[in-house]
Amino acid sequence: MSTTSELVKGLDDLDLDGLRAVWRERYGDPPPLRSEPLFRLMLGFHLQAESGGGVSREVRRTLRKTGATVPAGQELGLGAVLRREWKGRVVEVVVEADGFRLEGRLYRSLSAAATAAAGSRWNGPRFFGLRT
Template sequence: MSAGDPAADLTGEVRALEELSLEGLRSVWRARYGAPPALRSPDMLRQILAWRIQAERFGGLDAQTRQSLKRRGEARDLTAGLGEGARLAREWRGR
């Protein structure tokens, strides 16, 4: 990739996020999109920010995917009926 290559520029921009602290990531978000989300995880904010930067360049989700996500509805809290001391188990490979 040569200097001035849009793909190289995008890659560099996304890679630069890896070096930023939570406050640095919030600053980038604020400059690009306004008030940042109230996340405390730098990893999560970094991933969302990287996705948004790439979506600006490549167009984000297609209409079919957006429609599919809308059909799924809101997330439900499946733990609401669990009382104190409840134990959760999961099956993996038949065990």
């Protein structure tokens, strides 16, 4: 029988399909993650929590208190304008209470607006220079 630390160390040798197989065997359908490092961390957390009897009541209570997160870019304040030149045109997004307005259309996230503007999948904060 393997110890938890041996199980977690063994995750380093697995690719994404292998990590999904371990998740499926232990917890059911795996989450739709495509990031191998993130999946490895998440699975390692679950294995460690499981060996310790699960997440404590205190930790669950703390997590519930954290509340909803503010979408990236929203902290700039209502009415803030983000601009970027993209393929010869200026892309402009306005921060609103319910999301980000681009060319008259409201998007729930900055990434959704950036993706619409670029025509391919983009991280919104990165597209608009809020992140390197």
